[in-house]
Amino acid sequence: MRVFRKILPFETWRLSEHLLRLSPEDRRLRFLAEVGEAAIAEHCRGIDFMRTVVIGFFEAGVLRGAAELHFDRAASGAELAITLEGDWQDRHIGTELLGHAITIAENRGVRTMAMLCLLDNRRMQHIVRKLDGRLEIVDDQAEARLKVPRPTQQSLWEEAAMEGLGLISGWLEVFGSAAPIDAAPARAA
Numbered sequence: 001m002r003v004f005r006k007i008l009p010f011e012t013w014r015l016s017e018h019l020l021r022l023s024p025e026d027r028r029l030r031f032l033a034e035v036g037e038a039a040i041a042e043h044c045r046g047i048d049f050m051r052t053v054v055i056g057f058f059e060a061g062v063l064r065g066a067a068e069l070h071f072d073r074a075a076s077g078a079e080l081a082i083t084l085e086g087d088w089q090d091r092h093i094g095t096e097l098l099g100h101a102i103t104i105a106e107n108r109g110v111r112t113m114a115m116l117c118l119l120d121n122r123r124m125q126h127i128v129r130k131l132d133g134r135l136e137i138v139d140d141q142a143e144a145r146l147k148v149p150r151p152t153q154q155s156l157w158e159e160a161a162m163e164g165l166g167l168i169s170g171w172l173e174v175f176g177s178a179a180p181i182d183a184a185p186a187r188a189a
């Protein structure tokens with residue numbers, strides 16, 4: 001079952017394991033440089049959950065994709081980075097993660113969202129263009145800027161729905177294998 005939900009501060013190990021499963025090329029595209037295990041561990045340890053929301057994409061209970069949304073101090077802007085493991089790429093899951101990130105940014109009053117990507121990251125640039133984002137080339141990087149709409153009842157509802165479905169799916173993952181009540185063995189007479 002595909003599940004999108006925010007990851008909790010004590011779950012950064014899941015993010016770390018996901019980032020470590022990325023190919024060296026995908027890690028370079030994510031961090032704009034080649035990074036090793038130590039840098040990934042430090043990155044995950046350093047996440048300030050007071051100013052960051054990490055939306056996870058789970059399949060069969062394993063984190064296979066993540067959108068890290070870091071809010072600036074004034075909370076009018078945010079920076080986003082998205083990652084998906086190789087077998088889950090090009091299935092529009094990245095676009096869906098981006099949609100959830102925009103909804104969450106919207107509900108926090110963010111007005112613009114920035115994404116940094118390398119010039120050879122054509123896939124990410126394609127997604128940004130599709131969403132009418134602005135791309136600015138600075139040295140060997142492209143800075144994408146997306147306008148974030150104002151919050152609406154629908155955006156609040158969408159975030160709540162994602163949370164609710166995530167919670168129920170997590171519950172099913174833990175308890176779903178328990179035998180249902182009506183399947184209890186018959187008692188001997």
Ligand SMILES: CC(C)(COP(=O)(O)OP(=O)(O)OC[C@H]1O[C@@H](n2cnc3c(N)ncnc32)[C@H](O)[C@@H]1OP(=O)(O)O)[C@@H](O)C(=O)NCCC(=O)NCCS
Pocket residue numbers: 026027029030080081082083084085088089090091092093094095096115116117121122123124126127130
């Ligand atoms: C970038 C990334 C998040 C995108 O997620 P994804 O699920 O693979 O992307 P989607 O399937 O939602 O969308 C891909 C789009 O790019 C297009 N695309 C794929 N390869 C492309 C290429 N080389 N050039 C141009 N467009 C390309 C696809 O056709 C699709 O377009 P469509 O929606 O019009 O059909 C994911 O591939 C990833 O994690 N890459 C490695 C890390 C990374 O680059 N992170 C971004 C740093 S901000």
